Amino acid sequence: MNEHVVVIGAGIGGLVSAALLAARGCDVTVVEAGAGPGGKLRSVMVDGQAIDGGPTVFTMRGVFADIFARCGATLEDHVTMHPATILARHAWGADRLDLFADPAASEAAIGEFAGARAALGYRAFRAEAKRIFDALDRPFLRRTNTDPITLGWRMGLRGFSDYCTLRPYTSLWRALDGYFEDPRLRQLFGRYATYCGSSPFDCPATLMLIAHVEASGVWLIEGGMHRLAQALETLGRRNGVCFRYGAPVSEIAVERGRASGVVLRTGERIAAGAVVCNADPSAIGAGRFGAAARRATTAVPLRRRSLGAMVWTGHARVHGFPLVRHNVFFSDDYAAEFVALAQGRLAGAPSVYICAQDRDGPDHAPAGDTERVQIIVNAPPLGDVSPITPAEIATCTRHMLERVWQSGLSLELAPSTVLTTPGGFETLFPSTGGALYGPASHGWAASFRRQGSRTRIPGLYCAGGSTHPGAGVPMAALSGRLAVECLLSDRASTLRSVRVAMPGGISMRPAQTVPTA
Structure with missing residues (x-):
């Protein structure tokens, strides 16, 4: 069997898969359409500074400590972090409530x-x-x-x-x-x-x-969450993973009923004994990776998509409200907000999340006139069928600023601020419509319907926040670990089923790589 494994995508699930496979002796190549690692755990360069443009909350630290240990390293040697005292600050107009690390x-x-x-x-x-x-x-x-x-x-x-x-x-x-x-x-x-x-x-x-x-426990990573993706890339490289950026995949090759590699958009073919896909599984089912692989997964219908988002990333002047790292400004009518989103509309009075990335504590205001911020407002995931118009963007921005102003926060965004809409996220993560979390967790069976590590095509596995066990940075990491466990278990099972003829009529059973899941 070809010992080479191709990982499509350098998001958290792909980075974890690659590092763990390499640590187990596999020859691994990661092919990523973007210019660097991270996927949704991305940074956005604004005025020469990297600002987190994806997940901002780091939890379940032990999941990553275990991954680094399995790769012969320690998390602390690659990432500097410290625990947050205040988990988040919440506001309803003039009312305010903090949740703390101390219950x-x-x-x-x-x-x-x-x-x-x-x-x-x-x-x-x-x-x-x-x-x-x-x-x-x-x-x-x-x-x-x-x-x-x-x-x-x-x-x-x-x-x-x-x-x-x-x-x-x-x-x-x-x-x-x-x-x-x-x-x-x-x-x-x-x-x-x-x-x-x-x-x-x-x-x-x-x-x-x-x-x-x-x-x-919530941990604050020095330099931003995207440093975690960089650390995982370093971990993989140390064990021999080859990373190829700016290398979008046009096709997952299938031969004799199993995955046999990938074809890049340039026409280059990379053969492999197995493929781990860190793209949204819906993209496979929608045919984004070729007709042969399409049957591996099922495309997620619009009604089952998770929320999208309007995300402002940049520098801002702030006055009034005492921001901490994580801040939430709630709408006056939560039910109306979700009714609007379900109907495919931006909410008229949305809740607003602000990550003030230069604030590490309640009394730590950044030096200088401006600070790095990421601002999130929930949006319908229709970036592929109904892009948000410039007029809707202007209205949403005004509603966002009005919401925080009601709690006493004066927020002046720099002209260089980058806004990513569901349409922008669809471009980054095709076949999602800008849904950032895979399928929504609506109904009792939703968690059981989420795409698992194995697909309908042998040798093709899925990892990432859109797969089991769910959305979020630690869940994406666990998905990468599960994909590796399934891949190695399947490989060991296949090798055991092949009896190799030896001189003298003796057959030898190869060693099992990992216990069968």
Whole structure:
């Protein structure tokens, strides 16, 4: 079998796959259409400075520590980081609430903000979120995707009570009613649904586990989140991975029913024994990688896409509101915001997220007149069918500025600010329409429908935030690890099935690379 593996895409899932495969002795080539690593974990150069233009929250640090260890390195030697004291600052007009790394401090702040019953509700909510996360971490998040029956089998008798109370049939928004009477707190904790591009009114209450992930620790990476992608690239190169940038793939080659390599847009063919695709799986099913590979996955219909976004990246002058690293300014009518998005419209009064990338603490204001910011407003994922017009962009920008102004923040964006719309994200990540999180997590079965590591074509695997176990930087990393485990397990199984003739009539069984998943 050809020991060469081609990885399409240098997003987090692809970078992790490449590094782990190389550490196991595989010959790996990463082909990436862009100019550098990161994928959605991208940086945008504005006025000569790199500014994070993708994910900004780093959690589940242990996932990456384990990946670096498997590659014979340590995370701390490649990335400098420190824990955030304040997880996020939230605002509703003049009202303000911080959540802290210390859960006792968060509970006290909630009690002061909304009363003693709210503090008790938060304590109960936090315990429930932890219970659900602990129940699903190993049998679901760290295993290849499955069906409900197999999940129950994996959880076993000891986990049966947890299996029966994962709350897949109750919406997150409805579940929050049981913990918080204050609608502002339901808004705050419902927002975690948007971490995977979903609506809190339509996603299952199971997703409250995201709140536990963030409450378990947020880390600030020195130099920006894109440094993590650079560190993973360095890790791969150290173990022999060949990176080819500016090399878009036009076709995944299929011979005798299995993946056999890729064809670049230039016509160059790169043979391989296996291919890991870090592009959105929907792109394969939509035929972006050729007709032969199309049957490997299924294209995601528009109605199942996750949220898109309007993302402003640049420098700004700010006055008034005391920004921290992560800030959320909530709309007055959360339900109306998601109704608009579901109808394919930008919300008239959107919630706004601001990452102030030069602020490491509550009292740390950057020196100078301007600072680096990334601003996000949710948008419908229709960049391929209904691009946002200049008039709509102007209106959305005005609504965004009005929203933060209501909380006392004066925000003046520099003329050099870069705005990426769903249409821009469609260009960067084809066949998504600008949906940044793959399929939305709406309905009880959504997590089971997400594309898994294996595809319908042997030798072709998927990795990335649009695949199992889900969206987000640590989930994308886990997807890369799962793709590697499946690939090596399948290779070992194939080798065991081939009996090699030896002199004297003796056949030899090759060593198993990894335990079969």
